[in-house]
Amino acid sequence: MLIYNANVVCLNDLIEQGAVYIQNGRVNRILSHQELDSFLLKKPDLYSVNAGGAWLIPGFVDVHVHGGNGYDFMDATEESLLGISKFHAQHGTTSMLATTVTSSKDNIEKVLKSVASFQEEIQPFAQVIGVHLEGPFISPNMPGAQNPNYIVPPNVNWMKEWTEIYPNIVKILTLAPEADHAIEVIEYSLSQGIVIACGHSDGTYEEILRATEAGLTHSVHMYNAMRGFHHREPGVAGNILVNEGLSTEIIADGEHVHPVSIQLLTKLKNKDNLLLITDAMSAAGLGDGTYNLGGLEVVMKDNVARLKEGGNLAGSSLTMIEGFKYMVNTVGLSVSEASKLASYNPAKLLGLEYEVGSIREGYQADLLLLTKDLEIEKVWKRGELIEF
Incomplete structure (x- = not known):
């Protein structure tokens, strides 16, 4: 053709x-x-x-997406995997990571099993290339829209069990690097080829720096659910902004982050270490109503999802094409620059930049x-x- x-x-x-x-x-x-x-x-x-x-342009690679069109990856069924991959393929995603939420060990294992089985099937829509474990090893001080009842300290035995039973399924692990035993989990997971990400963290600048030295290379949904920048304690946000060894993600929906803050990010990261994600939940593609995220009730109104209790933003209703357009039309990137954020940089994070994420011969x-x-x-x- x-x-x-x-x-x-x-x-x-x-x-x-x-x-x-x-x-x-x-x-x-x-x-x-x-x-x-x-x-x-x-x-x-x-x-x-x-x-x-x-x-x-190259197909989008979404490394942080929980669901869409009424389905959630935590459902751990083939129907949900097909439904999510179809919905997001309609909006330009051709590769994606099934992203979990903080939940019970048993529920997380069901997701790992479902994705491992799904990869053995013919996938007609977006390719589910693995799992992004977002939690349960996060900070109770920064739960965001994660269920605090399931937050646990980093557990290397769990990671060993999961990687032995489901090899090469976990592609990204998001944790709070300041937590007890986090460095041990980082070092083990890194040995298994897993990308280590900082997220839902209340760590100090120095704690994130130590984790970077141990193998932390990525951070999730920049500015959201992390210790912010202070001129006397730069925190998680400050470390990410100046640390060339850390890539990060942005939810470009006009709700999670102000466009000026995104512009700052594109300048400091030189567009090489910035990824566009959706962080979409099951409500994406649907209208106003009440939904569920990790056992928590979420209310969607005017395309903005918030926890019913507390009002925290709960994922998004974003699609990659809408985020892409926002980066071009509101933030001011060129189509080529936005394409890099949405396709090449995510592929590079996963070590797939020689296979997907750009238009090249071969x-x-x-x-x-x-x-x-x-x-x-x-x-x-x-x-x-x-x-x-």
Whole structure:
């Protein structure tokens, strides 16, 4: 298949009126407008898609998403996994991590088992490439919308058990690095190839620094559920802002973080260590109403989800395409810059940057065709058009 007459967004280049030739589910050639005619002479019967001057960008990689369209990954069923992956694929996500919430050990194990089984099936929508454990090893001082009844200190025996029974399933572990035994868990999890993330943390600047030295490399939903910046104690937020060894995430929905704070983040992280996520919960895609998150009641009103008790923001109703548009239209990034945050940087975090997350020859053909107004026209995964 050939997609032509597109603004092709590559990692370090924008090819106007370019074309992408796909073969066996991978990008075989990237062509300029000048190269197209001679290429077509060699393949006169090639199936072609005229992009009409639209944007062609890599599929989104969401490393922090809890659910959508009424489904939650904590349901731990094939129906929910299919429902979530279909919903988010409709909004441009082609790869995702099933993200847990702080819950019982038994419930977390059910999620690990369900994802391990799901990976053995044909996945027609977004690819569920593993699990992001958000909790239960978080700070009781910074629960956010996590259920405080299930918060426990970091437990290396649990991590050993989970990685032995479900090898290569856990891709990210979010914990409070200041907690007792956190360094031990960080060092063990790192040895298993797991990305260690700071989140729901009340740690000091120095505590986060020590965790970074032990192997912490990432942080979740910047500014939210973390000790904030103070000029005499920079806290978690201050460490992330200046620490080049830490990447971080942003929920770009206009509710979680002020756009100026996001602009500051893009300047300090130079757009290399910043990831766009949804943190979407089951209410994403649905209307106002009452929902459940980790056993806690959540009220959705005007697309904003908050805990019924206490009023804390509870995940989001965001999709990746809406976050992408917010980064372009409100924060002021270019389409190419926003694409890096939504696709390449998340893939790089997971060590998948040579497979997905950018449009390059030899890479998996996970592609989105966007109108000039950044609305999704088509979604391809491994070169196959996803039918919804």
